[in-house]
Amino acid sequence: MRRLLVVLLLLICGAGQSLAGQYLLIPMDLTQRNHLRAYGVAFHTLQAGDKVNWLLNYRGGSFLLDDTPRARMDARLLGVGFVTIGESEVADIRRTVGQENMDEVLLEKPPRIAIYSPPNKQPWDDAVTMALTYAEVPYEVVYDEEILSGKINDYDWLHLHHEDFTGQYGKFYANFGLEEWYLEQKHSTEEMAKRLGYETAWELKHAVAGTIAEYVEGGGFLFAMCSATDTIDIALAWMYTDIVAAPFDNTAYDPSYRSKSDFDNTFAFQDFKLVTNPMMYEFSDLDTSNYSVMRGAEADYFTLFAFAAKYDPVPAMLTQNHVNVINGFLGQTTGYLKKYLKRSVTVLAAVEGTDEVKYIHGRKGMGTWTFLGGHDPEDYQHRVGDPPTDLDLYPTSPGYRLILNNVLFPAARKKPQKT
Numbered sequence: 001m002r003r004l005l006v007v008l009l010l011l012i013c014g015a016g017q018s019l020a021g022q023y024l025l026i027p028m029d030l031t032q033r034n035h036l037r038a039y040g041v042a043f044h045t046l047q048a049g050d051k052v053n054w055l056l057n058y059r060g061g062s063f064l065l066d067d068t069p070r071a072r073m074d075a076r077l078l079g080v081g082f083v084t085i086g087e088s089e090v091a092d093i094r095r096t097v098g099q100e101n102m103d104e105v106l107l108e109k110p111p112r113i114a115i116y117s118p119p120n121k122q123p124w125d126d127a128v129t130m131a132l133t134y135a136e137v138p139y140e141v142v143y144d145e146e147i148l149s150g151k152i153n154d155y156d157w158l159h160l161h162h163e164d165f166t167g168q169y170g171k172f173y174a175n176f177g178l179e180e181w182y183l184e185q186k187h188s189t190e191e192m193a194k195r196l197g198y199e200t201a202w203e204l205k206h207a208v209a210g211t212i213a214e215y216v217e218g219g220g221f222l223f224a225m226c227s228a229t230d231t232i233d234i235a236l237a238w239m240y241t242d243i244v245a246a247p248f249d250n251t252a253y254d255p256s257y258r259s260k261s262d263f264d265n266t267f268a269f270q271d272f273k274l275v276t277n278p279m280m281y282e283f284s285d286l287d288t289s290n291y292s293v294m295r296g297a298e299a300d301y302f303t304l305f306a307f308a309a310k311y312d313p314v315p316a317m318l319t320q321n322h323v324n325v326i327n328g329f330l331g332q333t334t335g336y337l338k339k340y341l342k343r344s345v346t347v348l349a350a351v352e353g354t355d356e357v358k359y360i361h362g363r364k365g366m367g368t369w370t371f372l373g374g375h376d377p378e379d380y381q382h383r384v385g386d387p388p389t390d391l392d393l394y395p396t397s398p399g400y401r402l403i404l405n406n407v408l409f410p411a412a413r414k415k416p417q418k419t
Contacts, residue, residue, distance in 0.1 A: 022067035023090055024082045026075065028060035029322050034395040037078040038063065039404040040135035044074050046110040046411055054317065054408065056309040057102040058093065061320025061405075064104075078136065079395070103309035105317065111156035111221070111410040113139040116147070116163065116228075120181075120188055125388040126161040127225060127376050131403045134391040144192055147208050156410050157221045158212065160228035162332065162375060165209040165235040166283060167202025168248050170227065170332070174279040177247070200249045202242065209235035213265070217365025222267075223406040226331035229371040230283055233266040234274065245278040263342075267369050268360055272340045281332070288335035288356040288373070292328055297380040300328030302335075302358040304349045317409050318361055318370060318402070319348050326398045328358070330382070331375035336360065349402075359402065370406055377402070 026038050042052045042063045050071070053064040065071055067084055075082045085093075097104050115129055132139050142151060142158075152158060164170045169186055176182045186201075193204035209232045216222050224232065234243070241260045243253050253276055254260070263270035272286040282289075292300050304324045309316040328334075328351070335351070335358045342362070348370075349359035361370045376382040377399020378389050394400065 023085050024065050024067045024071055024075065025085050025089075025093075026063040026065070026080060026082045028062045028320065030060075031081065032060070032322070032396065033081050034079045035060075035322065035401055036131065036391060036395055036397065036404060037135050038075075038080045039401075039408060040078055040137055041071065041075050041080050042107065042408060043110055043135070043137045045071055046107060052107040052411075054105045054107055054320075054412070055093065055097060055102065056105060056313065056316045056320060057100070058097055060322035061317075064090070064093070101306075101309055103313055103316065105313055105412045107408060107411040109411055111407070112154065113137070113157045113407065114142045114152065114155040114159070115139050116143065116158060116160045117141050118143055118185070118188075120184055125376070125382070125386075127389075127400070128159045128161055128223070128403050130388060130391060131400050132407065135404060135407075137404075137407060144204060144208050145196065147211050148196060152211065152215050152220070153218070155220070157223065157407065158215065160212075160222070160224040160232065162226045163224075163228040163231065164283075165205045165228070165231040166244060167200065167205045168244050168278070168283075169201075171278070171281050171283065173247050174281065200242075200251075202244050202249060206235045206239050210239060213267070213364065216267075216367035216369055219366040221367060221406075221410045222369040223372075223403075224369070225372045225403075226375045227283065227333045229373065230269065230286060230333050230336075233269045234283060236265040236267070237261045237263050239265065243274060243276065245276055247278045266342070267364055268342060268345050268362060268371060269336070269340045270342050283333070286337050286340040287333045288337060288351075289330060289333070291351075291354065291356055292330055292334045295328075297328075300351075300380070301325050302328055302349050302351050302356075304359070305347065313412070314368070314409070315346055315348055315361060317412065318405050319359075320405050321398050321401050322396070323398050326377075326402075327380070329374040329377050329380050329399065331373060333373055334358075335373035336371075370409075372402060374399075 045052050045065050055062045189201045193201050198204040241254050241257050243257050246252050272284045274284050275282045304319045307316040335356045338355045338357050346361045347357045348361055350357040359372050378394045378397055
């Protein structure tokens with residue numbers, strides 16, 4: 001409804017008429033009243049065929065765009081703060097950017113976004129889906145059949161959230177094995193596996209993980225949160241090996257699985273050990289959930305690292321924020337022990353004074369991946385069945401900003417690497 005109102009008003013005002021010499025600066029520091037929907041304004045501007053300049057490290061990663069009736073109306077309707085500036089003010093900003101640890105990145109084309117999500121309703125929410133919906137950024141939903149059929153290649157950016165690519169149904173067996181939603185999930189996954197030519201759910205999920213890895217190697221952008229981050233690497237490391245216990249597929253796991261790992265296939269992690277006990281709500285020993293639980297919500301924080309914007313623009317884009325210390329939040333996979341990271345991984349955020357990392361990034365082939373531990377940035381211990389977070393209560397959430405940084409990152413014009 002809001003977008004329809006924008007269109008009607010623009011038909012009256014003249015949609016694309018730029019005001020001579022005028023620009024809109026959308027500040028992303030503490031003065032901004034709705035950081036999350038500011039990303040929506042930037043995305044809609046790209047959709048309209050206009051360009052957006054992302055001012056890295058300038059006032060929290062501000063956006064600079066032409067002052068058009070469409071952009072101004074969009075910002076007002078979304079409740080996003082902006083200031084109108086002229087050529088002289090823009091020149092001053094660019095001088096500052098040129099002299100400080102800042103950079104100006106041109107965003108050119110809105111990425112096509114896919115969310116990996118099952119067709120049957122799950123008793124938990126997806127923070128990325130909520131962030132995109134709140135910011136009014138469009139996306140499409142895909143699942144195993146679309147991934148394996150090649151439809152994934154129609155998209156620039158793929159998101160994975162609370163998923164389990166090991167074929168163990170989230171390891172909810174011990175606590176929720178008799179719940180209707182769990183039994184429905186297990187039945188529908190087994191039926192899909194058979195329909196797509198796989199004997200078991202784990203074989204299906206491993207194949208999906210392998211196809212996603214090929215998508216990234218071919219140039220795709222992958223963003224994952226919570227249990228999707230470690231389970232996809234587990235599936236890739238044991239691609240053709242049964243590592244799941246009998247309650248999940250009615251067969252025992254391969255007792256020789258330890259000797260069959262191939263960490264060369266994984267995105268981020270190596271040398272970790274699996275947790276094969278079906279009664280334990282954990283996939284491996286790389287997760288840091290227990291450390292966060294011991295600290296408790298009041299003492300659980302992580303710190304964003306600072307990057308040289310002119311020399312490391314990609315990690316700088318991914319860490320843009322109005323604060324650099326962020327409240328922690330739990331998930332089935334909350335964070336990662338540093339000792340299990342591959343040497344090529346870039347750590348974007350960590351818990352100071354510990355071996356725990358929260359936010360990581362890397363390349364695979366021609367594409368990139370970014371992993372963020374935890375489930376919901378504004379619900380410290382989001383439990384199964386809890387109601388979704390109301391983002392109207394958290395329009396300036398720094399944790400949700402990390403998600404939306406990843407949405408705009410694929411729109412950036414690639415610069416030559418500085419050496």
